[in-house]
Amino acid sequence: MNKIDRIGYNHDGTAAAALAAAYDTPPMAYVRSYGCQQNVNDGEKIKGVLMDVGYGICDSPEQADLILFNTCAVREHAEQRVFGNIGALKKLKEQNKGLLIGLCGCMAQQPQVVEKIRQSYPFVDLVFGVNGIDTLPNLLAQKIEGRKRVLQTPVERTEIVEGMPIRRDSSFRAWLPIMYGCDNFCTYCIVPYVRGRERSRTPAAILEEFKGLVTAGYKEITLLGQNVNSYGKGLDENVDFSDLLALLCTVPGDYHIRFMTSHPKDASHKLIDTIAAHPQICNHLHLPVQSGSNRILKEMNRHYTVEHYLELIEYARRTVPGITFSSDIIVGFPGETEEDFEATLELIKKVRYMQLFTFIYSKRSGTKAADMPDPYTHKQKADRMGRLLAVQEEIACEQTAALVGQTQVALVEGHGRGEGLLNGRLRNNLVAEFAGDPALIGSEVQLHITGSRAAMLTAELA
Ligand code: 5AD
Ligand code: SF4
Numbered sequence: 001m002n003k004i005d006r007i008g009y010n011h012d013g014t015a016a017a018a019l020a021a022a023y024d025t026p027p028m029a030y031v032r033s034y035g036c037q038q039n040v041n042d043g044e045k046i047k048g049v050l051m052d053v054g055y056g057i058c059d060s061p062e063q064a065d066l067i068l069f070n071t072c073a074v075r076e077h078a079e080q081r082v083f084g085n086i087g088a089l090k091k092l093k094e095q096n097k098g099l100l101i102g103l104c105g106c107m108a109q110q111p112q113v114v115e116k117i118r119q120s121y122p123f124v125d126l127v128f129g130v131n132g133i134d135t136l137p138n139l140l141a142q143k144i145e146g147r148k149r150v151l152q153t154p155v156e157r158t159e160i161v162e163g164m165p166i167r168r169d170s171s172f173r174a175w176l177p178i179m180y181g182c183d184n185f186c187t188y189c190i191v192p193y194v195r196g197r198e199r200s201r202t203p204a205a206i207l208e209e210f211k212g213l214v215t216a217g218y219k220e221i222t223l224l225g226q227n228v229n230s231y232g233k234g235l236d237e238n239v240d241f242s243d244l245l246a247l248l249c250t251v252p253g254d255y256h257i258r259f260m261t262s263h264p265k266d267a268s269h270k271l272i273d274t275i276a277a278h279p280q281i282c283n284h285l286h287l288p289v290q291s292g293s294n295r296i297l298k299e300m301n302r303h304y305t306v307e308h309y310l311e312l313i314e315y316a317r318r319t320v321p322g323i324t325f326s327s328d329i330i331v332g333f334p335g336e337t338e339e340d341f342e343a344t345l346e347l348i349k350k351v352r353y354m355q356l357f358t359f360i361y362s363k364r365s366g367t368k369a370a371d372m373p374d375p376y377t378h379k380q381k382a383d384r385m386g387r388l389l390a391v392q393e394e395i396a397c398e399q400t401a402a403l404v405g406q407t408q409v410a411l412v413e414g415h416g417r418g419e420g421l422l423n424g425r426l427r428n429n430l431v432a433e434f435a436g437d438p439a440l441i442g443s444e445v446q447l448h449i450t451g452s453r454a455a456m457l458t459a460e461l462a
Contacts, residue, residue: 004199004234005159015053015137018144027065029055034082035072037260038195038224039105041175043070045133046104048165053137057167061092066100068126073106073113073190075362082107086121093123100143102126104133109154109194112365118151126150130195131157131180134164156196162205172411172442173220174213178206178244182226184263186290187301187368188333188361191226200231203239203247214253219411219444220425223248223259229266242274249278254444256411256427260286265303267312276320283320284354284429287312288328292347293340296333299372306347313351324399324428326355331388332381333361334372341384345391354399354430355455356392360385393454400430400452407462410447412440424459432457 019027029050033043046068047057061067067089072078086103093099101124107113109129117124125143128135129152139150160180168174182191183198206223213221223244225231231241239247241259248257257280262271264287275281287309291297294305316323329344348356360381363370410424416433422440424432424447432447433456446462 006202006205007159007161009049009134009161009164011053011134011137015141015144018141019054022144023065026054026056028058028063029066029068030058030061030064031068031070032061032085033070033105034078035074035106037175037222038177038180038226039070039072040169041177041224042105042130042133044166044168044175045164046070046136047167049133049136051167052165053140061089065098066102067092068102068104071103071105071107073110073194073364075359076364077362079107079113083116086124090123100125102128104128104130106130106190106194108152110190110366111154114151114154118149122149124149124151128152129154129157134161158197158199160199160201162201171216172218173222173413174218175222175224176206176209176213177201177224178228178241179225179231183230184227185301185368187299187372188330188364190364190367193366195226198227198230198233200233200235202235203237203244206244207247207251210248211251214251214255219255219442221255221257223257225259226261227263227266228259229262229268229271240270242268242270245271245274245278245281249280255280257281258284258429262287264289264309264312269315272312272316272319275316275323282427282429283323284326284427285316285323286326288357289347289351290328290330291333291336291340292344293336294343296336296340299335299369300330300333301368306343310347310350322428324354324430325351326357326429327351327353328357328359329388330359330361331385332376332378334369334374336361336376341388345388348388348392348395352395352399353392354396354428356388358385358388358392396455397452400455400457403430403449403457404452405449407446407448409444410459411444412436412442414441426457430455430457432459434459434461436461 031043031047033040058064071082089101108127114127117127143150179200181196181198185192228241232239289309408426410426413423413425416423420435421433422436447459448462449457449459451458
């Protein structure tokens with residue numbers, strides 16, 4: 001692996017000066033992020049950079065002088081939604097000629113998307129790719145100083161930018177990226193093409209950010225990476241993800257750690273032992289399996305077998321008390337037969353996940369799977385999805401019912417669905433709804449679990 005350049009964030013003040021000259025009162029920016037947590041964290045950095053050059057942040061597009069869509073490219077449906085939402089902005093732009101509209105994130109990293117924006121969405125002023133957040137001040141300055149449109153051609157950035165300003169969405173739950181990019185090239189996935197090669201932040205940089213979060217009172221810190229279990233490759237120091245977790249757990253304070261996403265080919269017994277050894281690390285493992293058929297796993301380029309996967313799950317259950325599992329499943333991968341699909345049903349019955357994120361396969365051009373024969377109809381795939389969800393619902397219900405009567409600690413995340421209700425997230429990642437004072441949001445409480453409805457628990461303050 002080549003050495004990774006690490007650079008600091010800096011801008012020369014041109015954008016701030018241009019902005020100050022162009023607006024009488026501080027302009028407002030609306031940033032909307034789609035997709036994964038990595039993208040949400042990027043959105044927080046975008047807001048940080050915008051504030052750094054003089055924008056205020058608002059939460060409705062109608063109030064905004066700048067609207068930025070920070071997009072996801074993982075499935076076609078998400079892309080269509082973004083194009084629809086951008087199309088809807090044309091009206092706003094007609095009413096407010098000074099409004100700036102921008103698109104960034106994973107979609108903007110694809111040349112055909114940038115071309116489509118250039119040709120069919122003339123009212124979009126600004127486009128920049130997923131690793132170009134630090135260049136935003138410069139692009140904004142160009143636009144404000146009179147360039148018609150600033151559409152960046154997608155480039156692959158290979159360096160890590162440290163010290164970006166950030167405006168976090170929450171005051172008690174924080175995202176902390178430990179690495180960027182992905183080298184796995186699962187045959188269905190666009191991420192390695194848009195987010196580039198895998199590169200790890202140094203333990204020192206991560207530790208510094210982590211300590212800052214703990215000092216600032218963050219209760220839940222989620223470490224992010226496309227495949228956290230391959231953390232450390234290419235670093236000077238000999239450190240893996242388990243070592244990093246153990247290092248962070250030496251920081252004193254009142255917090256707990258989550259992480260995502262783990263790849264089953266790299267998740268190790270050492271990782272599971274590390275979870276067991278540190279009470280700060282939550283007893284929940286998101287371990288996407290994608291399929292329960294070894295044949296399909298091979299076609300997906302996943303580099304593990306069902307047997308290996310089940311062994312990991314079994315070891316984790318034996319080692320970490322009360323651990324729960326969640327997973328991602330793709331239904332209808334090209335050529336997935338009824339028999340392959342039934343193997344997936346078998347697998348989910350064996351593992352007994354608390355939570356599943358299920359997706360019908362979406363063809364992404366440029367990936368290997370896009371060229372594979374795909375003889376099954378959407379109707380057949382949707383039918384399989386329905387069967388999968390029914391099986392999973394039953395499994396989830398049985399497991400949540402088994403928790404009734406227990407008392408567990410929970411982080412109060414926000415309002416529940418019903419009047420006067422709050423949501424508390426347990427360490428095992430389940431959410432319990434309970435009646436309580438909204439002032440409790442952001443703090444930890446003991447909840448007595450009184451009932452269950454599918455994957456959701458009901459509880460009362462203990
Ligand atoms: N089609 C459907 N689902 C996909 N995912 C990734 N790429 C695709 C695709 N082309 C799912 C995988 C991954 C999750 C984040 O999104 O299950 O784990
Ligand atoms: Fe979407 Fe994947 Fe990009 Fe996240 S990394 S924003 S899920 S395409």
